[in-house]
Amino acid sequence: MTDQTEINKLTHLAITAAELAGREIMDVYQSPIAVEMKEDNSPLTEADQRANKVIEATLLDSGLPILSEEGSQVDFKERSGWDKYWLVDPLDGTKEFIKRNGEFTVNIALMEGNRPVSGVIYVPVTDTLYVGHAGLGSIKLEGLKTVLGNILTDDLLTPIAARGVKLPVPKGDRPVTLVGSRSHMSPETEAFMEDMRKKHGEVEVLAAGSSLKLCMVAEGKAEYYPRFAPTMEWDTAAGQAIVESMGGRVIRWPEQQPMTYNKEILRNDWFLVEGLTAHNS
Numbered sequence: 001m002t003d004q005t006e007i008n009k010l011t012h013l014a015i016t017a018a019e020l021a022g023r024e025i026m027d028v029y030q031s032p033i034a035v036e037m038k039e040d041n042s043p044l045t046e047a048d049q050r051a052n053k054v055i056e057a058t059l060l061d062s063g064l065p066i067l068s069e070e071g072s073q074v075d076f077k078e079r080s081g082w083d084k085y086w087l088v089d090p091l092d093g094t095k096e097f098i099k100r101n102g103e104f105t106v107n108i109a110l111m112e113g114n115r116p117v118s119g120v121i122y123v124p125v126t127d128t129l130y131v132g133h134a135g136l137g138s139i140k141l142e143g144l145k146t147v148l149g150n151i152l153t154d155d156l157l158t159p160i161a162a163r164g165v166k167l168p169v170p171k172g173d174r175p176v177t178l179v180g181s182r183s184h185m186s187p188e189t190e191a192f193m194e195d196m197r198k199k200h201g202e203v204e205v206l207a208a209g210s211s212l213k214l215c216m217v218a219e220g221k222a223e224y225y226p227r228f229a230p231t232m233e234w235d236t237a238a239g240q241a242i243v244e245s246m247g248g249r250v251i252r253w254p255e256q257q258p259m260t261y262n263k264e265i266l267r268n269d270w271f272l273v274e275g276l277t278a279h280n281s
Contacts, residue, residue, distance in 0.1 A: 002084065004135045007110070007118055010062055011133060012156040014086070014108040014120040017058035019144055021051035021090055021106045022124035025097070029124070033098055043094045044070075051090035051106060059086050059108075067262075069234045076264045087111050087261065089234040093210025102126070103209030109237035114260040119241025121211050130167075130215045131160065132245030138167040138218050167246045168220030168276050175202040179213045179222040181229070188228035188270070196224065214239025217275045218246050225273035228253065233266045239273075247276040 002010075028047035036044045052070035059066055067074060068088035079085070086108060091097060093104030102125035110118040110133075118133035127145050132138035136157055141147065141164035151159065178193055197203045206222060213225045214236065240250040240259060250259050253272040 002112060002117065007133055007135060008157050009154070010064075010110050011118045011120065011131065011136070012154065013059060013062055014110065014118070015122075015129065015131060015144070015156060015160075016148070017055045018106040018108055018120050018122035018129070019148060020054045020058060022122050022127075024050035024054055025091060025104070025106070025124045029097065029100070033100075035098060043098060045091070045094060045097065047097060048091040048094060052088070055088055055090050055106070055108065059088075062086070064110075067234070067266075069232065079262060080264075082111075082262065083113065085111050085262075087116070087234050087237045089211075089232075089238075092235060093212075096209035101209065103212055105210045105212060105215075107211050107234060107238040109234075109241055111237065111261060114262050115258075116237040116241040116244075116261065119238035119245070121215055121238050121242065123212070129160070129164075130218065130242050131157075132167075132218065132242035134245060136161065136245065138242050138246035139164040140167055140215075140219060141165075167218050167242075168248075171220055171277055175204050176200040176224075177204040177206060177222040178224045178226065179206045179208055179216045180225070181207070181209070181213065181227070186229040189226050192226040192228065192272075211235065211239045214243055214250075214273055217248060217273045218242045220275060220277070223275045223278040226253070227268075227273070228270040231268045231271075233261050233263070233268060236268060236271070237261060243273055243275075248278070249274050 025047045066086045089107040092107045096103040106122040108120045109116040121130040129141040129144040216222045250273050252269045
């Protein structure tokens with residue numbers, strides 16, 4: 001098991017990589033966006049590729065292998081032997097990026113075995129960072145560039161914790177809230193939301209793109225995020241680390257078992273994200 005000092009150091013590196021990727025993404029975002037289609041019919045832009053390149057170059061210093069959506073695919077026989085590695089989505093929410101609605105993120109997770117132990121999610125448009133691991137808890141920081149610009153030592157997490165907001169924030173007086181995908185709402189997800197309405201009466205439903213949905217649960221803006229539609233491991237790992245670090249959980253549905261990673265097929269099962277207060281809602 002990686003000790004806390006090493007996790008802090010690696011999380012610092014991931015934050016640096018995510019912010020650098022955000023710069024590349026925003027450079028493309030402010031120009032006309034050319035879109036290619038990958039073999040699975042999902043969109044690919046120059047921003048995905050440039051972000052991936054700078055992330056891989058930065059994380060190289062860790063000496064750990066990298067599994068990225070936009071990187072070269074690694075055979076399962078090789079990666080099944082990995083003890084620790086990075087799981088990366090350099091631009092999560094490419095469809096939102098193309099729509100120019102700002103709801104896209106950079107996701108970087110530090111993995112041990114088949115579980116995420118540290119997660120970094122960066123929102124380039126708002127310069128907002130979500131970060132979480134067991135020793136730190138979960139933090140939301142607005143204005144990452146300012147903090148990075150004032151760092152004089154290798155200790156990045158202390159000023160982030162000091163200037164950021166500890167998650168979750170108090171729920172306040174609002175109904176039970178669910179968050180769903182802005183671009184991928186399945187009939188099964190809609191059925192789950194209807195069941196929640198029957199159970200709780202008034203239920204608010206919010207929509208968001210990319211891993212921002214996991215961040216909203218971690219933040220305490222929503223109790224549930226049901227995802228009963230296809231996703232990939234790099235879509236969820238960083239967010240799962242952040243949710244779990246604030247006391248929530250991400251479970252396979254309907255089995256209600258822990259999510260696992262580095263499977264031979266990198267597609268996630270259906271899952272449910274529950275916030276800290278979900279069991280008491």
